């Protein structure tokens with residue numbers, strides 16, 4: 001996308017929405033490591049939950065099938081019927097809660113987990129948002145791939161931007177960027193009013209760095225946190241909707257109105273504010289969100 005940002009800036013998308021299973025998205029990279037851990041621990045079932053517009057249940061159901069694990073999903077009953085149909089197609093067992101309250105979702109997950117144990121199964125629990133060491137490692141690996149691709153194509157990248165909610169993806173992106181392209185700036189655009197503190201982001205990233213046996217450590221100076229949140233995580237914004245339409249109508253690419261659409265609107269705002277230099281190479285990581293798009297159409 002050569003002309004969208006002006007001043008010769010070149011915008012590339014890292015298409016993690018197309019990363020090969022289910023509806024794609026950032027959860028696939030996280031689950032590669034998380035399900036690997038489940039298999040290593042000898043588990044035979046995955047239990048997880050999600051809000052009504054969450055992308056995690058679809059990703060878990062698809063990836064669990066591929067890994068030969070059974071998926072048990074706890075969702076609010078307000079979850080869009082189309083999403084429930086996709087989950088049924090994937091063969092997942094779904095438990096509906098009355099509300100989307102985090103406490104109720106958590107309690108129901110633990111009840112499902114206990115029931116499975118009583119039947120002799122070995123369930124593995126994935127928290128909402130799949131925040132984990134595996135999640136960070138998944139995005140360090142993604143950055144290795146991205147910078148190898150950029151080098152092979154001979155295009156320099158000055159900026160990588162990603163959508164943030166829990167910050168787990170960004171922790172991996174920021175560490176991976178420092179490891180594989182230290183002159184590149186990694187920026188997160190939070191779609192929630194509050195974002196994970198920089199100290200926590202560094203802790204998450206540096207736990208992954210230790211695991212990877214690298215000397216690179218993330219510090220707060222490596223982090224750039226910006227917001228495109230409107231009234232909060234579950235709220236759409238006009239600019240986010242416009243970004244979804246822009247990408248669909250100019251490029252034939254689907255963003256979603258709560259995560260990638262709002263984040264992309266944040267990127268366009270940063271461009272207006274002069275955040276990028278003329279001629280910069282800029283990568284937006286497309287973290288998916290197709291479950292949210294379907295829910296909100």
Ligand SMILES: Cc1ncc(COP(=O)(O)O)c(C=O)c1O
Nearest residue numbers: 164165166167168169259287289
């Ligand atoms: C489509 C999409 N993009 C980005 C994110 C943010 O990921 P993280 O929670 O790791 O910050 C999410 C999280 O739910 C998501 O669904």
